[in-house]
Amino acid sequence: MSLRFPPEWHPQDWIWIGFPHDPVEWPGFLAAAQEQIAAFANAVADSGQQVRLLVRDEANEARARALVGSGVCLERRRYGDVWLRDTGPLVLIADGTRRALRCRFNGWGGKYEMDGDQTIGEELARDAGLAVAASDWILEGGAVDTDGTGLVATTEQCLLNPNRNPQLSRADIEARLARDLGFARVLWLGDGLINDHTDGHVDNLARFVAPGVLALPQASGSDDPNAAIYADARARAESFGLSLRDVPSPGRVETDGQIEPASYMNFAITSRLVVVPTFGTRYDGDGVAAVAALFPDRDTIGLPADAVLAGGGGFHCASQQMPALAAD
Numbered sequence: 176m177s178l179r180f181p182p183e184w185h186p187q188d189w190i191w192i193g194f195p196h197d198p199v200e201w202p203g204f205l206a207a208a209q210e211q212i213a214a215f216a217n218a219v220a221d222s223g224q225q226v227r228l229l230v231r232d233e234a235n236e237a238r239a240r241a242l243v244g245s246g247v248c249l250e251r252r253r254y255g256d257v258w259l260r261d262t263g264p265l266v267l268i269a270d271g272t273r274r275a276l277r278c279r280f281n282g283w284g285g286k287y288e289m290d291g292d293q294t295i296g297e298e299l300a301r302d303a304g305l306a307v308a309a310s311d312w313i314l315e316g317g318a319v320d321t322d323g324t325g326l327v328a329t330t331e332q333c334l335l336n337p338n339r340n341p342q343l344s345r346a347d348i349e350a351r352l353a354r355d356l357g358f359a360r361v362l363w364l365g366d367g368l369i370n371d372h373t374d375g376h377v378d379n380l381a382r383f384v385a386p387g388v389l390a391l392p393q394a395s396g397s398d399d400p401n402a403a404i405y406a407d408a409r410a411r412a413e414s415f416g417l418s419l420r421d422v423p424s425p426g427r428v429e430t431d432g433q434i435e436p437a438s439y440m441n442f443a444i445t446s447r448l449v450v451v452p453t454f455g456t457r458y459d460g461d462g463v464a465a466v467a468a469l470f471p472d473r474d475t476i477g478l479p480a481d482a483v484l485a486g487g488g489g490f491h492c493a494s495q496q497m498p499a500l501a502a503d
Contacts, residue, residue: 178357179268182323182383183444184470186499189225190445191299192216193257193493194239196231197289200256200486207482212257213242214478215443215450215490220246222448222474229254229295252298255289258488260378261315262292263495264300264307267356273500275300275307276355278314283373284338287487303497310355312348313339317376317492319352322383325359327352328412332366332375339374362389362415364408368436369400372487379438379489381408384469388418392440395426395458400434422465425456430485441480441489442466445496449473452480452489 192215195201195208213228220226221244228243229252230236236249243249256262261283264275277296282288300307318333333339334348343351345363352358367375384390389412394402401424412419428437435454439462442451451466453459459477467475480489 177270179323180265180321180356180358181268181498182321183496184384185323186501187224187446187496188499189227190219190443190494190496191227191229191259191263192219193254193259194228194230194235195257195483195486196235197255201482204482204485208486209238210242211479211483212493213239215493216247217244218450218476218478219443219445219448220244222445224446224448229257229259252295253291254295255292256287257486258317258492259295259495260317260492261373262295263316264296264305265316265356266300266305266496266498268498268500271500273305273498275305276310277307278310278312278355280315281313281339283315284336286372308355310351312343312351315373315376316495317373317378319356319358320377320381320383321356321358322386322388324386325357326362326383326387327356327358327360328362328364328377328381328383328389330364330367330375330377330380333373333377336374362412362417364411366404366407368404368438369434371436376492378491379436379441380404381412382440382442384420388420390420390422390440390466390469392424392438393421395424395456398427399424400427420469423458423461425454425462426458428454428456435484437481437484438489439463439466441491443490443494444470444473447473449475450490451475451477452483453477454481454484455479
């Protein structure tokens with residue numbers, strides 16, 4: 176069987192996006208997070224791509240409807256966190272058909288266990304008419320990023336973390352990446368960003384933008400807290416033989432003295448548009464411009480995402496695409 180996990184720039188039939196609903200997860204930020212996710216959904220819909228925005232209940236459906244245009248389809252679903260990159264289905268193409276993979280999920284190492292997160296991925300896949308295969312190990316979608324050639328990037332901090340699969344060795348995990356997702360080569364990066372709730376998901380650190388081409392952050396400002404992490408990732412990627420592209424980081428972003436895992440790398444690639452999270456720093460313009468240069472075939476926009484980040488993620492984290500059966 177020919178198994179392929181398409182890269183995110185592969186044509187998409189639609190994108191699922193999660194709508195924030197839990198005031199405990201966004202204390203003091205829920206309304207703003209809803210507005211920022213709605214702006215993300217509207218931008219993708221305005222580009223001509225179908226958007227399926229998940230809402231938790233009647234009250235949140237009404238709130239979402241007041242914020243989004245008619246081009247955004249609302250689906251009432253039972254889910255906890257909005258991070259569909261991790262809880263949604265991973266859609267692969269096998270022998271000319273689409274199928275979904277659902278690995279086990281334990282709330283990012285047991286830290287955030289919420290009602291509906293164990294089941295939403297299979298529910299979305301089955302309602303989309305996909306056969307669903309269940310796997311025997313824990314994996315979140317944001318922990319892997321592929322260039323579509325069988326190469327995947329991930330981090331040791333996440334995939335080798337004892338709070339995920341303590342019984343599996345590095346070789347065991349590589350074997351499962353090959354078996355379940357068709358990945359023949361693995362680029363192991365080290366740590367993810369400081370204070371990343373996900374234990375260092377790669378989609379906040381490094382993203383493939385073309386076959387064999389990896390985008391990485393460059394430290395911004397002398398006090399960038401992730402400078403050493405960026406340098407380590409760059410050294411590993413260079414040693415692996417990849418072509419690298421630079422994207423400035425947002426620099427030091429803090430809330431009440433705590434470093435936030437702010438990253439322009441958490442951009443969402445859709446069929447016609449790339450959406451980059453921004454954080455109100457002086458590097459936002461340069462960050463969006465650098466990402467735009469990586470995707471000359473698409474429009475690129477920056478949208479505020481500081482309130483979304485207050486809940487632990489960004490636009491890429493909150494979305495999951497349905498790849499089309501078309502060629503790249």
